[in-house]
Amino acid sequence: MIGFRDVTKSLKLDEDINDIGKVFMVTDTIKIEEIVVDAHHELQPKSFSSNIYITGGQYHSNLKSSLALTLEEETGLSIRSMGQGTTQPVLRGYSGDRFLLTEDGITAGDLSNTSIDHTVSMDMASYNKVRVIRGPEALLYGSNTIGGVINVSRQIDSETRFKKTSLQGILGTESSNSSLFGNVVCYLPLNYKHQLRFSLLSRNTGDQISPIGPLANTALSNLEVTGSYSYFGKDYRSTFSYGQLAMNYGIPGSP
Known part of the structure; x- marks a missing residue:
């Protein structure tokens, strides 16, 4: 911020001399201390009109193999891709590192924001x-999130605890590319404070179908295994997780 330098000068005036002389204002940079204003998370609105939430039946009715295809019908989102295996979301016209992709608030550690031929390392069936x-609100995640933030979660409510062993599964197909996928999740509570979660996902997809026929070298296959341990304290929760994801996808050649 540009302002003027603060200067203190003493003058002695009497009845005969009352001329204070010339006064010069010297420009200077004014440094203002940073002020951070925040509120407790429980005081924030549950939903902002600019945000999009997809869960439950709406999520599964739009479920596709990739994040970009799952969100393609939402306002302000579009897709860039080199075949179905490398689809990447474009948020409000921004792609790459101009928006942030996270899982439960933790930045995704893939190379999808560096090149269009790198895929997002997420299978949405998980x-x-x-x-x-x-x-x-996106600025809470950093100054580089000018496009926004896309956050995905494996559980609808991370605070949910199970009292007995529970199994959940999903099985589906896609006629447009002869895709078959399935995901099985097992919740294994040791007790009410110690909870285990395991999941296994498999997907096999044929070549992408275009109006003139199959697009060669666009098939993909995904195999994912994850496990996590959660400890629920009196007023906090700690989670340790491990996962492996093997993705094999093709990129179509030039015409």
């Missing part, structure tokens, strides 16, 4: 909730 954050 997840149950997507939240698209747009507007000023």
Whole structure:
């Protein structure tokens, strides 16, 4: 911020001399201390009009293999791709590193924002909730999130605890590319405070179908195994997780 330098000068005036002389204002940079204003998370609104929440029946009715295809019908989102295996979301016209992709608030550690031929390392059959954050709230995740934030979660409510062993599964197909996929999740509570979660996902997809026929070298296959341990304290939760994802996908050649 540009202002003027603060200068203190003493003058002695009497009845005969009352001329203070010339006064010069010297420009200077004014440094203002940073002020951070925040509120407790429980005081924030549950939903902002600019955000998008997809979960439950809406999520599964739009479920596709990739994040970009799952969100393609939402306002303000589009797709860039080199075949179905490398689809990447474009949020409000921004792609690459101009928006942030996270899983439960942790940045995804893949190379999808560096090149269009790198895929997003997520198979959406493993997840149950997507939240698209747009507007000023996105700045809470960093100054580089000008496009917004896309956050995915494997559980609808991370605070949910199970009292007995529970199994959940999903099985589906896609006629447009002869895709078959399945995901099985096992919740194994040791007790009410110690909870285990295991999941196994498999997907096999044929070549992408175009109006003139199959697009060669666009098939893909995914295999994912994950496990996590959660400890629920009195007013906090700690989670340790491990996962492996093997993705094999093709990129179509030039015409």
